[in-house]
Amino acid sequence: MIIRPNTTSVHTVYFYDDSASPVVPSSGNYQVKDINTGTAVVTPTTFTPVTPYYAINLTPAQNALLKSTDILERRQLAVNFTYAGTKQGGATEVITLNASNVTVPNVMDSLLGWVLDSEVTDDEYDVTEDMVETYIIKGLIRVANYLKLASTNDLPSTIDAVNEAVAIWAAGLLWNWKYTVDTPDATPLPYGKWLVTDAQRMLDIYRESTAGDGGIQWTTDTKLGEWDETDEFYSYTEKGVQDIDENDENVEYDSTR
Numbered sequence: 375m376i377i378r379p380n381t382t383s384v385h386t387v388y389f390y391d392d393s394a395s396p397v398v399p400s401s402g403n404y405q406v407k408d409i410n411t412g413t414a415v416v417t418p419t420t421f422t423p424v425t426p427y428y429a430i431n432l433t434p435a436q437n438a439l440l441k442s443t444d445i446l447e448r449r450q451l452a453v454n455f456t457y458a459g460t461k462q463g464g465a466t467e468v469i470t471l472n473a474s475n476v477t478v479p480n481v482m483d484s485l486l487g488w489v490l491d492s493e494v495t496d497d498e499y500d501v502t503e504d505m506v507e508t509y510i511i512k513g514l515i516r517v518a519n520y521l522k523l524a525s526t527n528d529l530p531s532t533i534d535a536v537n538e539a540v541a542i543w544a545a546g547l548l549w550n551w552k553y554t555v556d557t558p559d560a561t562p563l564p565y566g567k568w569l570v571t572d573a574q575r576m577l578d579i580y581r582e583s584t585a586g587d588g589g590i591q592w593t594t595d596t597k598l599g600e601w602d603e604t605d606e607f608y609s610y611t612e613k614g615v616q617d618i619d620e621n622d623e624n625v626e627y628d629s630t631r
Contacts, residue, residue, distance in 0.1 A: 376470045376507040380434045388427045396426035402455035409448040444527045447471045476540045478506045484545035513544030539573040546570035
């Protein structure tokens with residue numbers, strides 16, 4: 375499940391016995407931990423269900439980021455319950471907090487003709503909001519990898535060009551997911567790749583020279599080298615200027631240059 379930080383989320387858990395039949399537990403508890411740090415976000419909290427299901431409500435405070443500068447944080451919601459005396463059951467769910475500045479409308483801007491829908495069919499360009507949020511996460515991960523950053527949370531979320539590239543990259547991935555070789559008309563099949571390529575071109579000036587340096591730096595092309603400001607440099611420069619006009623009778627043309 376993907377949610378935005380500082381919002382309320384509802385998580386409905388269904389209870390089954392060891393024969394996969396619905397059961398009403400005698401008691402239960404849930405807790406939430408941050409996956410990366412192991413920090414307890416919600417300590418074990420007991421509840422007493424009266425039906426074979428129970429809705430757990432996490433508050434905006436419980437869905438707040440542990441680190442204000444993070445873009446993504448993952449939590450694990452764990453539920454344990456007791457039924458039929460001493461029998462135990464349990465379930466877990468991963469919650470992803472997406473704090474990026476890339477929104478669903480940003481991605482849809484690059485998917486002209488697509489519509490948001492509650493259900494997805496095979497013959498229309500429609501997509502659910504949850505699916506777009508999922509592909510925003512994928513876009514964030516791929517952009518961070520392309521920029522050779524150590525973590526997705528190192529992305530500079532205040533740089534408009536980077537956010538635009540994430541949105542375009544996510545749109546490209548969605549296009550590739552929706553439009554496959556099995557689609558009747560495969561004419562626009564490469565479009566997803568073109569979108570990803572466009573995103574990469576926007577990001578090239580921000581790429582790291584090595585992986586995991588942290589932060590964004592300008593790329594330096596070390597293969598070209600540099601001229602030292604020496605007499606040879608200036609004499610070469612002057613010679614090059616003179617040799618531009620190969621018809622000049624006063625200058626011997628360098629045919630090998």
